[in-house]
Amino acid sequence: MSLQENPFSVQTPEDIKAAEVVDLFVDVFGDFYNIPNQGHTFLHGPRGSGKSMMFRYLEPDCQLLASHRNNLNELPFYAVYIPIKNTDLKLTELERLENKHANVVLNEHFLTVFIASRVFASLRDRASIDDPAGDHGVALAAYLAGPFRRLLYKAGLTKTQQPLPTQPLLAVNLQWCIELFDELCSGVINYLRRLSFRRTALTYNGPLCGYLDFLLPMLKELRALPFMPKGPVYLLLDDADNLNETQTRILNSWVFCRTSSDVSLKISTQLNYKTFRTATNQRIDSPHDYTEIDISTVYASSKSHYSARVKEIVRRRLKRHGTVVTPKEFFPVYEKQEAAIRGIEASYVAKWNDEGRGHRPRDDANRYARPAFITSLSGAKKGSSKYRYAGFEQLVYLSSGVIRYFLEPASRMYAEALSTSNGQPITHIDSLIQDRIIRDEAEKFMVAEFEKLSEEDSEPRHAGRFLQLRNLIHALGGAFHEILISDKSERRIFSIAFSDAPDRDVLDVLKLGVQYGYLHEASIGNKEGTGRTRMFVLSRRLAPFFILDPTGFAGYKFVTNAAIKEAILRPKAFIATISKGELLEDPAQLRLFDGGAVSDADEDVEES
Amino acid sequence: MKLRGKDLKGKSLDEWFKKRRPTDFGDLKTNYVARYNALEDFLKKDVHPLVSIGAAVTDGIFLNDHGPAHVATVIKRASELISTDTCTLTSYETYILLAAIQLHDIGNILGRLNHESRLQQLEGRLEGLLGDDSAEKRLVRGIAEVHGGTNNGDKDTIRQLVEDPVLNQKVRTKFLAGLLRFADELADDSQRISLFAIQNNAIPEASKLFHKYSASLQSVIIDPKGQTIDLHYDLTRGDAQEEFSKGDAKLYLIDEILHRTVKMHRERTYCMRFLRPTIQIDSIQVKVNVFESDTSTDKLLSIGYRLEDQGYPNLPEQGIYEICPELNSWRNGQPLDGTRLLAEIGKTNE
Numbered sequence: 017m018s019l020q021e022n023p024f025s026v027q028t029p030e031d032i033k034a035a036e037v038v039d040l041f042v043d044v045f046g047d048f049y050n051i052p053n054q055g056h057t058f059l060h061g062p063r064g065s066g067k068s069m070m071f072r073y074l075e076p077d078c079q080l081l082a083s084h085r086n087n088l089n090e091l092p093f094y095a096v097y098i099p100i101k102n103t104d105l106k107l108t109e110l111e112r113l114e115n116k117h118a119n120v121v122l123n124e125h126f127l128t129v130f131i132a133s134r135v136f137a138s139l140r141d142r143a144s145i146d147d148p149a150g151d152h153g154v155a156l157a158a159y160l161a162g163p164f165r166r167l168l169y170k171a172g173l174t175k176t177q178q179p180l181p182t183q184p185l186l187a188v189n190l191q192w193c194i195e196l197f198d199e200l201c202s203g204v205i206n207y208l209r210r211l212s213f214r215r216t217a218l219t220y221n222g223p224l225c226g227y228l229d230f231l232l233p234m235l236k237e238l239r240a241l242p243f244m245p246k247g248p249v250y251l252l253l254d255d256a257d258n259l260n261e262t263q264t265r266i267l268n269s270w271v272f273c274r275t276s277s278d279v280s281l282k283i284s285t286q287l288n289y290k291t292f293r294t295a296t297n298q299r300i301d302s303p304h305d306y307t308e309i310d311i312s313t314v315y316a317s318s319k320s321h322y323s324a325r326v327k328e329i330v331r332r333r334l335k336r337h338g339t340v341v342t343p344k345e346f347f348p349v350y351e352k353q354e355a356a357i358r359g360i361e362a363s364y365v366a367k368w369n370d371e372g373r374g375h376r377p378r379d380d381a382n383r384y385a386r387p388a389f390i391t392s393l394s395g396a397k398k399g400s401s402k403y404r405y406a407g408f409e410q411l412v413y414l415s416s417g418v419i420r421y422f423l424e425p426a427s428r429m430y431a432e433a434l435s436t437s438n439g440q441p442i443t444h445i446d447s448l449i450q451d452r453i454i455r456d457e458a459e460k461f462m463v464a465e466f467e468k469l470s471e472e473d474s475e476p477r478h479a480g481r482f483l484q485l486r487n488l489i490h491a492l493g494g495a496f497h498e499i500l501i502s503d504k505s506e507r508r509i510f511s512i513a514f515s516d517a518p519d520r521d522v523l524d525v526l527k528l529g530v531q532y533g534y535l536h537e538a539s540i541g542n543k544e545g546t547g548r549t550r551m552f553v554l555s556r557r558l559a560p561f562f563i564l565d566p567t568g569f570a571g572y573k574f575v576t577n578a579a580i581k582e583a584i585l586r587p588k589a590f591i592a593t594i595s596k597g598e599l600l601e602d603p604a605q606l607r608l609f610d611g612g613a614v615s616d617a618d619e620d621v622e623e624s
Numbered sequence: 625m626k627l628r629g630k631d632l633k634g635k636s637l638d639e640w641f642k643k644r645r646p647t648d649f650g651d652l653k654t655n656y657v658a659r660y661n662a663l664e665d666f667l668k669k670d671v672h673p674l675v676s677i678g679a680a681v682t683d684g685i686f687l688n689d690h691g692p693a694h695v696a697t698v699i700k701r702a703s704e705l706i707s708t709d710t711c712t713l714t715s716y717e718t719y720i721l722l723a724a725i726q727l728h729d730i731g732n733i734l735g736r737l738n739h740e741s742r743l744q745q746l747e748g749r750l751e752g753l754l755g756d757d758s759a760e761k762r763l764v765r766g767i768a769e770v771h772g773g774t775n776n777g778d779k780d781t782i783r784q785l786v787e788d789p790v791l792n793q794k795v796r797t798k799f800l801a802g803l804l805r806f807a808d809e810l811a812d813d814s815q816r817i818s819l820f821a822i823q824n825n826a827i828p829e830a831s832k833l834f835h836k837y838s839a840s841l842q843s844v845i846i847d848p849k850g851q852t853i854d855l856h857y858d859l860t861r862g863d864a865q866e867e868f869s870k871g872d873a874k875l876y877l878i879d880e881i882l883h884r885t886v887k888m889h890r891e892r893t894y895c896m897r898f899l900r901p902t903i904q905i906d907s908i909q910v911k912v913n914v915f916e917s918d919t920s921t922d923k924l925l926s927i928g929y930r931l932e933d934q935g936y937p938n939l940p941e942q943g944i945y946e947i948c949p950e951l952n953s954w955r956n957g958q959p960l961d962g963t964r965l966l967a968e969i970g971k972t973n974e
Binding site for chain 2: 115116117118119120121122172216217219220221222223224295296298304
């Protein structure tokens with residue numbers, strides 16, 4: 017890789033070649049073991065959390081390379097990557113069917129042929145089927161003339177059926193299949209267009225393909241071909257939030273069928289999946305219909321795990337770029353600041369015998385030194401921005417469990433460093449650059465991105481909620497800052513837990529925050545110790561905006577629904593009340609819930 | 625236009641339907657009455673006569689009647705079931721139901737085994753006679769197919785049907801499917817047999833029991849107001865004494881009656897899920913009379929019983945594992961219990 021190329025650039029995984037994917041991909045399936053295993057799985061995570069990369073890695077070309085196998089049929093499964101994009105699914109046109117004609121049936125047909133087209137495109141582009149003797153071509157031709165043709169016939173393709181290909185050439189026949197399904201998609205679109213000019217019913221006389229009567233048997237028969245893996249077919253539906261509600265219900269109906277030994281559905285969402293009900297209004301549920309993984313929750317509950325993953329990702333990217341330094345060396349801390357903090361730590365250790373609050377001398381040092389340093393800077397008001405958000409560990413914390421939020425700022429930092437390097441190789445990013453970019457990112461997230469999201473989100477149920485969410489985030493960020501610079505026993509707070517039940521309005525706002533990554537949701541033992549209650553964690557990406565300490569363990573506060581309503585409606589009043597020490601209650605016993613410093617053990621494996 | 629069940633007054637659904645005018649179907653331009661007549665005519669002349677022959681050729685069995693007479697009985701039973709104060713059907717729903725009834729058994733032409741799913745394999749004019757809208761045809765077939773069998777291994781076939789408007793018409797798909805299925809279950813009476821074949825000993829041994837059963841079921845009376853079905857069986861001493869073949873087993877006619885009435889009870893329980901609250905049938909009353917002979921008026925015995933939901937539900941033999949089979953192989957392993965849970969928790973510490 018050229019030194020001019022940015023080692024941290026973020027590309028769409030589907031555009032990355034297999035060799036590069038295998039080179040860059042850090043095996044996270046230890047954290048998400050259900051994904052490569054048989055069974056239907058939902059994978060929830062915010063944009064940029066690595067879902068598409070995981071799916072890309074499961075595709076056959078990557079799996080062959082990663083497992084050093086040459087033959088497709090040696091793989092344990094065949095995974096087809098199916099990105100769900102608004103534009104491909106003709107959502108606007110399909111809306112015309114609602115409450116009119118065969119809404120479910122036509123949506124299912126459209127979804128089915130859309131996926132079928134991707135299956136054959138995957139065999140063409142990702143399967144690397146070597147067929148020097150032509151045997152595989154003959155097998156595919158027999159499949160097309162036999163079971164495949166029968167299924168098409170059953171689906172009603174008699175009238176418009178194209179003649180079957182006559183030659184047993186693998187590539188030619190795969191292309192024929194893709195074109196066939198693309199043409200079926202076009203048939204639906206043409207019908208929908210004609211429908212737009214009609215008020216009365218318009219008959220649809222094309223074929224109808226469903227999951228149980230077409231796609232499932234088609235894939236079952238396909239699996240039986242000699243070049244195919246004997247394991248199940250995985251359909252990797254990426255960003256399924258983009259399906260319309262009818263399509264979502266149809267997909268849920270497929271999940272409900274429990275056909276995972278033949279076809280396992282791996283469905284990723286950006287936390288805005290429309291419904292878990294089927295086309296016949298039944299609920300699908302975890303774990304009996306599917307397993308469910310929330311990336312944010314997995315990484316929020318194990319920061320050290322996440323840190324190790326990021327370290328490995330950065331190490332691989334730097335190595336591929338030809339930069340032989342450790343992630344910590346590449347993203348150095350601001351040494352002067354760290355020295356000052358170490359000085360404060362030493363003073364906490366020294367006075368622990370007389371004034372100590374924690375169980376051990378280091379407890380107070382870890383808990384209070386950095387907040388005390390930030391507080392010392394904020395004494396002179398303007399000075400508070402002098403705290404530098406720099407150093408690999410701090411950047412990991414600031415990415416809040418989403419790898420893209422590490423890579424995108426890192427990419428900007430690299431570009432800025434390169435622009436002033438006079439052509440010299442970049443061996444590290446100055447802490448000043450790190451700080452500037454990361455503050456800018458936080459501000460963009462809180463201001464520009466917020467405005468963009470509220471303009472782009474046209475869902476009626478979100479109307480007016482963005483303003484309320486902005487108020488809430490301001491209130492929480494401001495309150496957490498007040499606590500950080502206070503003399504409370506726990507100053508590093510990023511979360512709230514409910515001491516009563518949040519009402520629908522409050523929940524809607526909080527859910528919107530979760531959906532767009534400003535908050536993430538977890539649960540914690542309730543105040544009475546009689547069960548669990550909802551907890552919402554502020555994204556650490558916002559730490560520089562509100563001048564918070566993103567590192568290490570963080571605590572939480574209990575709040576009431578009424579207090580959060582106040583925060584939503586009058587954020588300044590809320591912060592003022594917090595300053596007086598009201599509204600937020602400490603847990604009975606402080607729990608360390610959502611953080612973990614990079615442990616010494618991690619240090620040992622940093623570079624090999 | 626809507627049919628109110630109570631207005632049928634002993635007439636059948638198809639009689640009512642055939643009097644509809646094109647304007648009774650709202651903004652639909654198709655002449656559904658003409659289409660139905662053509663469909664009925666084609667099936668009666670060209671398909672139904674082949675149904676029993678098809679089964680005989682493919683499976684070597686002699687089916688009881690699956691032809692026009694059986695279709696007429698199913699329509700009659702459906703008509704009786706909807707004859708309530710609360711039941712209504714639109715003209716379009718009536719077309720869908722009647723067309724599905726016409727089609728429901730013709731899969732037998734391709735063999736008795738899984739005959740319901742063979743429907744779509746029939747070729748020729750049938751495709752054209754069902755019109756040119758794929759979704760409407762799929763709807764008719766869907767309702768016809770779920771009168772038995774399984775879908776993806778699941779016997780609960782009606783639940784899997786989607787309620788989807790067709791050609792801007794709202795259709796209660798599951799209701800119609802439940803109606804067809806239960807009407808078909810009640811249409812197995814003595815009109816379904818070939819008396820000539822029985823009298824001339826032309827029924828193969830393997831099919832004799834089914835014909836005897838149909839012959840013994842003298843009447844099926846649906847009482848929607850009393851929310852009950854009355855079944856009346858007549859047997860002769862000779863019938864009761866004869867052993868019949870059923871698969872590899874030998875059994876008496878009364879065994880078959882007991883077995884079939886339990887099946888009917890299960891079908892009632894199942895179909896009522898989709899028919900309530902419009903149609904409510906709570907019990908099946910059975911009367912079996914045993915006579916000395918067909919020509920004798922001497923009643924040797926009379927048996928009566930009622931099948932209904934009663935008492936407190938029994939605990940399944942396998943407990944929770946029977947109701948929730950997924951727990952029987954929890955996490956792809958042994959059944960879930962305290963020991964299993966502890967073992968799995970132990971693994972999380974590894």
